[in-house]
Amino acid sequence: MVKQTEAPISIDVAEESNPSTPVISVTEKPGTNRIFLSLAVASLTSALDLSAISNALPVIVNDLHGSQFVWVGSAYTLSSTAFLPMSGGLAQAFGRRPVILFSLLIFGIGSAMCGAAPSMNFLIAARTLQGVGGGGILSLTSIIISDLVPLQERGLYQGLIGFSWALATATGPLIGGALAQRGVWRWLFYLNLFTTTLAAICMLVLLRLKNPAGTIREKLARMDWIGNVIVIAASSSLLIALTWGGVQYPWSSPRVLAPLVLGVAGFGAFVYYEAKHAKHPLVPISLMSNRTTVSGYIQTFIMSIIMLAISYYLPVFYQACQGASPIATGVDAFGMAFTVAPVGIIVGASVAASKRYRPQLWIGWCFLLVGTGLLTLLEVDSARGMSIGFQAVSGVGLGLLLTTTFFPVLAPLPVSANAHAVAFLIFMRTFGQVWGVAVGATVLQNQLVKRLPEEFTAAFPQGVEIAYASVAVLGILPQPLQGEVRVAFANSLRVIWQVMIGMAGVGLGVSLTMKHVELRSTTDQEWDLDEKRAGADEERAALPLPVAVA
Structure with a gap:
């Protein structure tokens, strides 16, 4: 019977792996082609929705006559964050493939409800359901990679999966803007049904993983x-x-x-x-027993705050300050989107080649510190090339950090801790994303209340979140009122970038606390490919004991 790795409360970070858990050496390559095709499609499905919504949000808010714009994003990230730790426990109890397929189903149902939303409240409720599925997709994608690829090589594969995420980040705002500008924003959600179905088919046909033994009752009993x-x-x-x-x-x-x-x-x-x-702890406390892992979790949290603040509020700059259309805003966002993916792949390859990750993290924080600083220079009349170039600097930093924050978290831990450690890592990432949206919304709302002309704010009811509600009417304002409102937006957004400078400085400081830990060359074979497991079982039958490669 398969040994359950979540049962012990304590995890000995000094051990290479649980001696009773079979491991596989780096020389035994998993069947990567079909695996990463499946995971890339699943990752694309979740990321495309997240990146496209911010650009279409002003039109959606105006069409549904709503005012609580921040909840359209926060409802998704709230539910995905809240249910993320559970996804790791479910994956450990029921297996990886059933849980990711169920997550795709929930995401698809939520997407269909979003597309059919008759009101803002219904849309927010549908986004909540959609977030449960989206969080499971993110978590299980990373867990499966951690199961199949040794940590020494994971940077390259994580970069390749990150490419699908970055592709969605680049095309999402353009797709969202194009659909919103043509008044068919509902298809932004209906398109998810196609990508979700495609991802599910890929999982069913291509992804064949071992499932843990036991009855349904036994598996449910393993859940915390x-x-x-x-x-x-x-x-x-x-x-x-x-x-x-x-x-x-x-x-x-x-x-x-x-x-x-x-x-x-x-x-x-x-x-x-x-x-x-x-x-059966959901998050074994001993995951936090070393400063390198703790540093990795904190860096992930801070990086996510900055990433979402930039990707969520840069479209506001283009539409509110420079009068760009939703489509033009999507094009203007290419500066960051098209740097994250290539940098992520390159830095992943560098970690695989050098077996080191700390220098890449330090460089990433420096780029992000400079990039957020450059964003504070943006004005209403800033040249388009300047704004795109400033984004690119931040994009390089995010590309470096997105791929490498896994390593300080997982390097000190045994491979048997993968599911819980990775699920908590994704929890910290999405929790940080909620903070990024919420902190940005708080700063923007409070600054706009102070800076916008009274004759403009008087047109909005008390308590209305005026940031997105006002973008839709900017184009019809007379001069000089229109110019004053645009300047107020630019100055308010500058405060967000200043807050992000401080966050990047904290991230750099936290990164200095990491120790160098050797990257493992083994994986936990209990969660390997089905056919690969069978072949390895035959090899182990000829040996007196399982052998872990140091």
């Missing part, structure tokens, strides 16, 4: 249900507070303070329960 309930409730409560605070209600409002306090207390309760009582 209490821990899941606590973390979902705590995440949801905290993220609601972050979304409302300073935008819809003052930070001192009971409507913000109550969920904020409950969320923080909930996370405290979660840590206590996982450390003291959980039989």
Whole structure:
């Protein structure tokens, strides 16, 4: 019977792997072609939706007569974040392929509901369901890569998967803008049905992985249900507070303070329960027992804040400050989109060749620090080439960081900890994305309230999130009012970039705490390809004991 790796609460980070868990050496290559085709399509499906929505959002808000623009993005990231830790536990109990297929199904249902949304509230609810599936897709994609590719080689493959993500990032705003400009934004969500179906077919036909033994009841018993309930409730409560605070209600409002306090207390309760009582911990506390892994998690969180703040609020700059159409905005965003992917592949290859990752991370933070600084120079009349060039600098930094933040997290840990460690890594990434959207929304809303002319803000009801609502009417404003509003947007967005400079500085400081840890050349064969496992079993039958390659 397959040994369950989530049962021990403690993980010895000094061991190469669990001695009772078979491993496979780097010389035994997995069947990468079909595997990474499947994973690339799944990654593209999730990323395309996330990147396209920001560019189409002003049109969607105007069409549905809504005002709470921030919830269209936050509802997705809230649900995906809250359910991410559960995806790792489900993958460990039921196997990788069933969970990623179920995630694709949920994502597809949510997409269909988004496309048919008759109101803003319905759209937000549908985005919540869609986020559950999207989070599972992200988590399982990374877990499967970690199962099949040794850490020494993972940089290259992670870069290749990142290419599909970057392709979606580059084309998503263009697709979203084109559909929004033609008044058919609903097809932005209906197109997900095609990509979701394609990804599911690829998974069914090409991705054949081992599933753990046991009955349904035995598998359900392996889940940390209490821990899941606590973390979902705590995440949801905290993220609601972050979304409302300073935008819809003052930070001192009971409507913000109550969920904020409950969320923080909930996370405290979660840590206590996982450390003291959980039989099958959702997040083994010993994952945090070394400073290199902790540094990697914090860097992932900070990098995600900056990445989402840039990708979410740069379209606002182009549309509100420079009067660009949604299609033109998608083209203008190419500066960052087309640098992230090539840099990610190159840096992944460099990690595979050099077996080192710290220099790449340090360089990435320096690029991101400079890139966010350059964004503060953007004005209403800034040249198009200047804005695209400034994006490219940030794109280089993000490309370096996206591919390499996995290594400090996983290098000190045994391969048997992959599922939980990777699921928590993706949790930190999406949690950071929520902060990126929420912090940016808070800054933008508060700055606009101060800077916009009173004669303009008087046209909006009290408490309305005016950032996206006002973009739709900018083009019909008379001069000089239109110019004043555009300048107010540029100055307000500059404050967001200044906040991101500070975040990048913190990220660079945290990266200096990492130790160099050798990258492993083994994988956990319990989660290998089905046919590959059979062949390796025959080889092991001739040996007295399984052999781990150091």
